Amino acid sequence: xxxxxxxxxxxxxxxxxxxxxxxxxxxxxxxxxxxxxxxxxxxxxxxxxxxxxxxxxxxxxxxxxxxxxxxxxxxxxxxxxxxxxxxxxxxxxxxxxxxxxxxxxxxxxxxxxxxxxxxxxxxxxxxxxxxxxxxxxxxxxxxxxxxxxxxxxxxxxxxxxxxxxxxxxxxxxxxxxxxxxxxxxxxxxxxxxxxxxxxxxxxxxxxxxxxxxxxxxxxxxxxxxxxxxxxxxxxxxxxxxxxxxxxxxxxxxxxxxxxxxxxxxxxxxxxxxxxxxxxxxxxxxxxxxxxxxxxxxxxxxxxxxxxxxxxxxxxxxxxxxxxxxxxxxxxxxxxxxxxxxxxxxxxxxxxxxxxxxxxxxxxxxxxxxxxxxxxxxxxxxxxxxxxxxxxxxxxxxxxxxxxxxxxxxxxxxxxxxxxxxxxxxxxxxxxxxxxxxxxxxxxxxxxxxxxxxxxxxxxxxxxxxxxxxxxxxxxxxxxxxxxxxxxxxxxxxxxxxxxxxxxxxxxxxxxxxxxxxxxxxxxxxxxxxxxxxxxxxxxxxxxxxxxxxxxxxxxxxxxxxxxxxxxxxxxxxxxxxxxxxxxxxxxxxxxxxxxxxxxxxxxxxxxxxxxxxxxxxxxxxxxxxxxxxxxxxxxx
Numbered sequence: 001x002x003x004x005x006x007x008x009x010x011x012x013x014x015x016x017x018x019x020x021x022x023x024x025x026x027x028x029x030x031x032x033x034x035x036x037x038x039x040x041x042x043x044x045x046x047x048x049x050x051x052x053x054x055x056x057x058x059x060x061x062x063x064x065x066x067x068x069x070x071x072x073x074x075x076x077x078x079x080x081x082x083x084x085x086x087x088x089x090x091x092x093x094x095x096x097x098x099x100x101x102x103x104x105x106x107x108x109x110x111x112x113x114x115x116x117x118x119x120x121x122x123x124x125x126x127x128x129x130x131x132x133x134x135x136x137x138x139x140x141x142x143x144x145x146x147x148x149x150x151x152x153x154x155x156x157x158x159x160x161x162x163x164x165x166x167x168x169x170x171x172x173x174x175x176x177x178x179x180x181x182x183x184x185x186x187x188x189x190x191x192x193x194x195x196x197x198x199x200x201x202x203x204x205x206x207x208x209x210x211x212x213x214x215x216x217x218x219x220x221x222x223x224x225x226x227x228x229x230x231x232x233x234x235x236x237x238x239x240x241x242x243x244x245x246x247x248x249x250x251x252x253x254x255x256x257x258x259x260x261x262x263x264x265x266x267x268x269x270x271x272x273x274x275x276x277x278x279x280x281x282x283x284x285x286x287x288x289x290x291x292x293x294x295x296x297x298x299x300x301x302x303x304x305x306x307x308x309x310x311x312x313x314x315x316x317x318x319x320x321x322x323x324x325x326x327x328x329x330x331x332x333x334x335x336x337x338x339x340x341x342x343x344x345x346x347x348x349x350x351x352x353x354x355x356x357x358x359x360x361x362x363x364x365x366x367x368x369x370x371x372x373x374x375x376x377x378x379x380x381x382x383x384x385x386x387x388x389x390x391x392x393x394x395x396x397x398x399x400x401x402x403x404x405x406x407x408x409x410x411x412x413x414x415x416x417x418x419x420x421x422x423x424x425x426x427x428x429x430x431x432x433x434x435x436x437x438x439x440x441x442x443x444x445x446x447x448x449x450x451x452x453x454x455x456x457x458x459x460x461x462x463x464x465x466x467x468x469x470x471x472x473x474x475x476x477x478x479x480x481x482x483x484x485x486x487x488x489x490x491x492x493x494x495x496x497x498x499x500x501x502x503x504x505x506x507x508x509x510x511x512x513x514x515x516x517x518x519x520x521x522x523x524x525x526x527x528x529x530x531x532x533x534x535x536x537x538x539x540x541x542x543x544x545x546x547x548x549x550x551x552x553x554x555x556x557x558x559x560x561x562x563x564x565x566x567x568x569x570x571x572x573x574x575x576x577x578x579x580x581x582x583x584x585x586x587x588x589x590x591x592x593x594x595x596x597x598x599x600x601x602x603x604x605x606x607x608x609x610x611x612x613x614x615x616x617x618x619x620x621x622x623x624x625x626x627x628x629x630x631x632x633x634x635x636x
Contacts, residue, residue, distance in 0.1 A: 032371050033403045034410060034435075035447045036511040038358075048358040048366060050445060051511070057358035057366055060319060065091065066285060067322030068329065071148055071157040074196060077170040081127035082144075082163065086118065093118040093156075097146040099130050100160075107300065107337040110145030110158070118148070131165045140165045141172065141247075155284045157326065158333050161196065162247065173197045173245035177332055180339040181253040182387040183420070184306070186234035189253055189343075192226045192387045195244055201225045204241040205232075226387055234258045251340040254305070257423045260474030264613040265423060268304040270295055270606065271483065271542030272312045272580035273331065274351050286315040286327030289334045291581050294624040295607045296338040302609050302622075306342050307335075308427065310542045311349020311483030312580075317367075317438075321376055324354050328385040346386055348416040349483035349543060350433045350451050354378040358446075366442040369411060369435050378436065379411040392417035393461040396435070400456065403510040411435055417458055419465055424476040425612050426469050426535075430454060430462065432484035432497075440505070449507040451543075452484040452497045453518055454525055462525075466533045476615055478536040480529060483543050485578050486522060487552070489598050490544035497522040498592075501560025519559070523568040526552075531571045537617060537635055539576045540608070547606035547621050547630055549599050550576040557593035575635050579621070581605050602630045610635075 031038045037048050046059040065071075065088055075082040084095065098113035116123050131140050141164050148156045162172040178193030191203050191210075200221035202211045212227045225244075232238065237254045257263050273292045276282040281290035299307050314327035335344055354377065355367040370376040396402065396410040403409060411434065419428045434455060437448025449455060454462075469475050488496040499505040503517035516524075529536045530552070539552075552574040559567070582605060604623045611618040621630035 030372065032373060032409055033407070034509050035368060036508075037446055038356075038368075046356065046358075048360075048446060055360070057360040060357045060359050060365060062319045062357075064318075064320050064323050066156060066326055067320065068325050069322060071326060072159065072176070072329070075125075075161065075171055077163075077168055078124065079168045081125040081169055082161075082171065084118075084123040084125070086121040086123075088121040091118060091121040091150070093148065093150040095123045095125065095146055095148055097125055097127075097144060100143045100145055106341075107297075109337055110147075110160075112145065112147060127163055127165075127169055143174075153279065155281065155289075157285065157330065171196070173199055173247065175242070175244060175249065177329065178336065178339070179240075179242050179249070179251065180332070180336070180344070180387070181240075181251075181341060182343050183389060184253055184256060184343050185421070186256045186258050187232050188228060188230040189232070189255065190226060190228050190387050191240060191242065192224075193242060193244075195223050195225065197245075198223055199244050201227070201242065201244045203227045203229060204243065205229050205238050235261075235263075253341055256305070259421060260424055262424050262476070262614040264611065265305050266302055266609050266611045267422070267425075268295070268299040268302065268307045269309070269481075269540050269577070269608040269610065270579050270581045271310040271347075271349070272545065272582050273309070274312055274315045274582070276582050284334070285330055286323075287313070287330045287334060288582060289330065291605055291624060292331070292334045295581055296335050298607055298622060298624040298627070299342075299609075300338055304342060304609065305422065307338075307344045308429075308481055308540065309344070309346045310429075310481050310540060311347040311433070312351040312542060313346060313349070314351060316351040316353045316378075317355065318353075319355050319357050319367075319370070321354060321370070321381060324352070324378075324381050325385075328381070332385065345388060345420070345427070345429065347429050347481055347483055348378065348382050348431045348433055350436060350438070352378050352382055352433070353436055353438065354381050355438075362441075364439065366446060367439065368437050368442060368446050368448050373411040374408070377411040379413070379416055379431075379434070383412070383415040386415060388415040389418035389420050390414055391419060393457045396455050396457050398457065401507075401509040401512065401514050413458065417461065421475065423612070424474060424614070426472075426475045426478045428462065428465060428478065428480045430458065430480065430482040432482050434458065435507075443508050447508045447510065450499075450505050450518070451495050452499075452522075453505070453507055454521055455507065456514075459521070459524060459528070463528050463532070466528055466536070469535060470533060475535060477612060477617060478533065479538045479540060479610070480536060481540045483541060485541040485544060485576065486525065486539055487550055487576055487594050488544065488592065489548040489550055489576075489578055489595075489601065490546055490580075492544050493592065496543070497525075501563065503563070503565055517565075519563070520565060523558070523566070526558075526570065527568060530574055534572075536574060538610070538619075539574065541576065541578050542580050544578045545580045545582050546578075546601065546603045547580070547608075548578045548601040549619075549621075549631070549633070550578075550594065551597045551599050552576055552594075553597065556597055559593065573636070575619075577608055577619070579606050579608050581607070581624075600631050600633075604628070604630055606630055
């Protein structure tokens with residue numbers, strides 16, 4: 001049926017005058033054509049109406065107080081301290097605060113020494129004890145940490161602000177997030193940070209000055225600063241000074257070796273850092289801050305040169321962008337003291353979902369990736385918060401199932417699919433929750449991609465990237481990072497890339513199923529990584545609790561009983577690691593075709609350390625809470 005005619009029929013069902021159909025048709029252009037049945041009413045309010053039959057499901061317009069506009073409000077100065085107005089008379093809680101240590105420390109963590117009540121959304125901080133009363137004629141400055149908690153003890157946000165004391169106490173320009181070192185290679189790095197006020201910042205390295213190009217072309221500068229440092233020497237430790245306003249903070253990073261040097265180095269991997277159970281810092285508004293910081297401390301102790309995460313960083317599954325923003329801020333704040341020195345690379349998991357939710361009466365509703373994709377999708381919000389390589393595919397636009405080749409119909413892969421190298425190692429980060437629709441019902445009715453399915457353009461990019469790395473004499477090892485396990489070993493038997501062996505699971509694009517199912521696409525992935533690659537050694541995945549190591553080998557049983565599709569024959573072996581920092585395996589699976597090849601499993605929280613020494617790889621899994629070694633094994 002012609003699209004415009006079908007719209008007229010649907011609007012007639014609601015007795016909407018035909019005169020506003022044209023207006024509604026224009027509004028509908030905001031709805032990506034890859035979805036089906038999502039329409040706007042005359043006021044632009046979205047609803048879902050099944051094309052065949054069924055009830056109307058209106059969009060849920062949730063709002064939350066736990067967003068940056070409230071929790072990250074800028075305080076005002078008073079005679080004795082700071083005044084916080086959270087703009088919510090129903091907000092009660094506590095605000096803990098204190099200065100950072102004044103002696104030089106490599107990893108500076110806050111020391112909370114005072115607290116005050118938050119009453120009807122208002123808090124007053126007395127900062128006078130932190131200043132020297134004997135130097136009242138001389139301006140003084142402190143770097144203050146503060147923590148916001150609600151009346152039930154739920155921790156919501158950790159902030160940082162510099163405070164000047166002159167005639168009264170005044171908030172000063174401050175770095176509220178960072179600085180982080182990103183994308184370090186053998187000749188360059190990126191330094192990123194956020195300030196509470198617009199400023200023209202600079203970074204000084206080895207006597208040379210580097211500046212950011214104003215993102216908003218504002219003479220006052222920006223709040224978000226990303227500065228490239230280049231023309232560096234390989235394998236060299238550099239101090240970098242971050243200049244903002246009248247302040248300077250100094251940290252350091254070390255450049256990578258020349259590609260193919262084959263020196264010995266170690267990197268860290270874990271994932272699944274969303275809130276846990278038990279209260280306190282385990283449930284720090286979307287983040288398990290307790291384990292995340294313990295993992296970071298362990299990585300620093302092990303001298304990891306970078307830290308890789310596959311996804312499930314935050315709780316996510318939110319419909320308000322600000323909620324995701326706040327949870328990302330909390331995640332980055334947890335790793336900030338360590339991210340000054342080494343890069344943290346991250347992948348996108350299902351818990352990073354930012355959704356439009358249509359209320360069909362079910363518990364979770366019909367949820368799809370939020371649009372407009374360019375500004376509100378899970379992919380866009382993720383890219384906003386991190387500085388990562390931009391060498392991945394563009395999107396699924398231009399694929400065989402793209403409904404409009406002349407338009408942008410899909411979210412971007414920018415900074416959520418990428419690759420990078422370090423010495424003789426290449427790391428490829430994939431996105432197994434791209435354009436993610438959580439439920440099978442919503443996939444079939446509206447459209448979207450089930451968790452675990454790698455769509456066409458991404459797997460084509462992977463194939464090209466693997467081919468290039470096979471020809472690169474500097475690279476001996478390839479590690480692939482993907483949040484969904486290729487072979488579930490813990491609690492993902494009905495998801496991952498398996499779905500209980502149901503190859504009917506696949507994306508739905510513009511009311512059409514794509515041609516290949518989840519098992520077929522999994523096999524194409526394995527074919528690229530095993531049969532077409534001699535260098536891919538490890539798949540690092542998560543989305544499961546606890547730790548496991550699976551041996552993938554030519555004799556591995558890949559299929560459900562009675563499978564009638566094309567059979568893939570594996571030419572060599574590969575190791576799959578699943579590692580969830582949260583621990584707590586929900587169930588041990590013993591009835592999967594490959595269960596006999598699970599060589600190690602543990603319910604402990606784990607961080608994986610991969611030691612690369614020339615052609616050799618040593619893998620160690622360590623519990624960051626107890627420092628207990630879970631296992632140590634050579635990877636061939």
